[in-house]
């Protein structure tokens with residue numbers, strides 16, 4: 124069922140997450156437009172899905188064929204104004220940088236129809252840090268999807284200082300209409316609902332690895348044995364992208380200025396070397412055949 128009031132939507136930034144949101148929405152009957160400053164990003168993201176789906180522990184929302192078929196239903200624009208001119212909802216999925224996102228929201232506010240909801244898919248930045256770049260804070264909202272290609276069918280929905288109940292409800296019912304569960308955050312908090320839990324895990328394991336306390340593979344083994352998942356936190360971070368992980372850690376650090384929240388230098392070095400995880404074929408593991416996917420990874424030697 125289509126969410127009330129939303130028929131046309133636009134995705135800004137068709138990297139890993141934006142591409143998933145665009146294709147899922149098109150597959151569920153929405154008219155979807157997209158814009159990215161790099162027009163090759165869309166195809167690149169779809170190519171990456173193939174590797175990601177291979178390591179998925181859950182049944183993906185769509186099969187790889189359906190992702191590829193759905194991809195043709197999204198209309199791509201080279202100009203931001205054309206992409207958003209009829210939108211009821213715009214969701215931004217550009218890199219995790221508050222200044223960049225504020226710049227995009229300022230433009231969206233000028234170019235998108237007045238009643239349109241402006242949402243960010245940011246993994247960490249609360250909408251209250253972005254809403255003042257617009258003249259419609261009551262229509263601004265966080266809608267944070269998790270990895271849809273991995274079958275994680277949920278999204279946090281969180282308002283800022285002026286977001287109306289109507290905007291929250293429209294956002295939540297749009298999420299529901301895509302076969303996803305909205306996790307409504309009642310009071311703004313860094314990390315939303317589940318991401319805050321996942322972030323605590325990341326901070327701990329990154330410091331255990333970078334401090335030389337344990338081999339990261341043993342952490343992944345322990346996680347996989349305990350929770351029955353096909354990879355552990357390091358494999359999961361490879362999937363997210365280590366540049367994205369680093370940027371998110373910096374958002375938390377900038378919030379608290381607590382040295383314990385500062386991401387390890389060793390992670391920064393990996394990002395500088397472009398060892399970003401699945402998307403560059405190398406991160407903590409090497410792809411497309413990472414050690415954790417081999418039976419011997421969990422076997423007693």
Ligand SMILES: NC(=O)c1ccc[n+]([C@@H]2O[C@H](COP(=O)([O-])OP(=O)(O)OC[C@H]3O[C@@H](n4cnc5c(N)ncnc54)[C@H](O)[C@@H]3O)[C@@H](O)[C@H]2O)c1
Pocket residue numbers: 135136137138139140141158159160161164215216217218219220227244245246247267268269270362363364367
């Ligand atoms: N990767 C994940 O698992 C994940 C999960 C949930 C949320 N997110 C969030 O989604 C957002 C995007 O993350 P991603 O992993 O898809 O990143 P990505 O690097 O794969 O994609 C970002 C895209 O934005 C484009 N872009 C850069 N500047 C732009 C601009 N000014 N206008 C339009 N497009 C622009 C880039 O060309 C790129 O294609 C981030 O805020 C991230 O925190 C990521």
